Amino acid sequence: MNRRAFHRHLLATLAAFTVPPRSLLAAAQSQDPRVNGDRLGGHLRELARFGRNDLGGITRVAYSDEDREARAYVMELMRAAELDVRVDTAGNIIGRRSGRDATLPPLMTGSHTDSVPEGGNYDGQVGSLGAIEVAHTLAEAGIALRHPLEVVIFQNEENGKVGAKAMRGEDPAHYLDLMTHSGRTVRDGIAFIGGDPARVREAQRAPGSIAACVELHIEQGAMLETAAIDIGVVQGIVGIKRWNVVVDGFANHAGTTPMDRRQDALLAAARLIDAVHRIARALPGRHVATVGVVRAEPGAPNVIPGRATLTLEIRDLEMTTIDALHDRMLAAATDIGSETGTRFELTQIYRTEPASADARVQDIIEAAAGRLGHTTLRLPSGAGHDAQEIAQLAPMGMIFVPSRGGISHSAEEYSAPTWITNGANVLLHTLLALDRAL
């Protein structure tokens, strides 16, 4: 039954019975609940106050004062939603609602409230406050799930998914000493937000100890908005490989070295950047390849660059596609090196495995959205998310809502209130369905 059908049904019921409408509404809500979109919108506006910047977005990097203040606000909202709140040793905020069967593992939902420097008001925040709104709705409707429910605000998503990695069991030596945008190391940052860096391993969850994890998030692409589709059912989170590329030519005087005697490392780098784009576009699929950083040395207007360095990043749901693209780009680099008298060296510097969304969870999200009258599209997530870490512990799914122009990590980030409410309702009904099915 979609929402309009439900309302018609409700009016018919009201006409047929003499019981007071208020109790009838509560009864309907307990059977087929809906989130309070106005309340959710209000909470998002309130949250946007913490770290607001001149651009109308936020700068609320993990472990900053603004981050800690926003977390305090979020914990208030959790308590208002009748959740039992704690901060785990890794600094994740966990709001728990008991289930009817204490032997069952929890259903998990949540996202993050930290931002990039000069970020927007939706990335992470929609999924965080959406999850709290779902818990609030369950509490108001008096719905007791079979499973416990855990709403998690994962700490420091933007600077390395630290909280989610700690929960997944990443070796703390890999992240505790990293410096963050806050000016604090992760270690000091965890202490600053109420965790315990010395006991961070205690935040780890065992595989199988979570029934399922569903994260609501803005799309950060423009596929849903462009196709005017309400809900994205995420197929998985792409794998990523990154390389440092060093091009060695020969630095020389830009005035005295004839054009046909140059070994211009930047010219070679420029041809590779073009080749990366052409090779990626020539292969059908949803993979992406990006050069985001470039530098020429010595870097003077009157010196032919002897060295150029750049980054190459390729993302896809399949590592084999990433490797095939890389091989073609490497072959192009070799040809360009021959043409230009330069030499390319690629060094892999980063690798993230793709995380598949659970097939059954995808089906349940799609069915829940359909029942609520929403159109859906299955799509990969090109961005990393907290849920991809939890995918190693539990069946994982993600619900995407459209974002205008696909803009993210910017003050211009925007998702309409209706889109957000739709997403939160799909999250609510996905959790209800998972609670029945698992």
Added chain:
Amino acid sequence: MNRRAFHRHLLATLAAFTVPPRSLLAAAQSQDPRVNGDRLGGHLRELARFGRNDLGGITRVAYSDEDREARAYVMELMRAAELDVRVDTAGNIIGRRSGRDATLPPLMTGSHTDSVPEGGNYDGQVGSLGAIEVAHTLAEAGIALRHPLEVVIFQNEENGKVGAKAMRGEDPAHYLDLMTHSGRTVRDGIAFIGGDPARVREAQRAPGSIAACVELHIEQGAMLETAAIDIGVVQGIVGIKRWNVVVDGFANHAGTTPMDRRQDALLAAARLIDAVHRIARALPGRHVATVGVVRAEPGAPNVIPGRATLTLEIRDLEMTTIDALHDRMLAAATDIGSETGTRFELTQIYRTEPASADARVQDIIEAAAGRLGHTTLRLPSGAGHDAQEIAQLAPMGMIFVPSRGGISHSAEEYSAPTWITNGANVLLHTLLALDRAL
């Protein structure tokens, strides 16, 4: 008569006469003098001690302690060459040898002894010590020119041809407050090396007050070495225009933005870099075009660059050629902008007029080299030189000697002792011929 012919002639003369060989040598030297190449080589090796770096080159930036020490050494050499030494208010070292006719303006020759950071042992130094060696040879041979001779060590060539500009009459407000690699401003630097920044205008020479100016220099290209030619007769010093190029696209998430929805400023910049090279090579001529600096913003491996900035430099003997190349590159930028959804903006940031070498001075250099048995090639100077400033006051010429691989501004800079001796002899005979002709 070339050198070998001269020696045959000398031996024949020695065999025919009974006068002591020593005085006969002196007599021959006074008629057809030669520089002392061994002495010149020794002085170059000594000079290389000041500011020597680990690479085997020198770091002797203008106004550093090393610069000042090297200048003191050079002044000793000048005195040994019987020159009257003074430092003008701009800090140029001027060694003067009187002429027979006190009413004539001086012939000028010289170069610079400052270097770029991590420079080599030949750029500037060959022309400086070569000029002193010429004066020393004249003194030893007892040759009195009609014109006075001024050997000038121009101060701070590498960081803006400051000394030569002061002599030409550049407004001191344009350079006195500039910061230099020494950590001193030009103002403080001039005081440091014995000039008087408050009276720097007094270093200015009037147009017509110099009979001619000839500078000996290493080629800094590989044209002479590649063609195995002894002496380059410089046609002129190229004009230069430089632009800042800003490419505006749209920064976006490198994971979530499909390849066909990007406005990648770095991709557009890369295509322009390639186009600059192709356009320059497509037009016949000795012009050069270079992109030496590039930056992508925000500059992260996982963000599609929203902005790229680069420099474009074009050099040629004709400003019209520079402008024609620029127009073609601008047209290419417009096309690339349309293809990539980006916008280019070029802002001219630097312009130097070309300086033609005087036709008569070129002929005299060529004739002097030919008479000494050396092969010659007329060629433009792609690099700037002190002499180009003096070209606005007097007939100017430059003598190039080969440099290995065209490498300059590097410890690997190298010109063989024979090449340098050849150049100094051509300078000597050019000055002798100019002294007769002017």
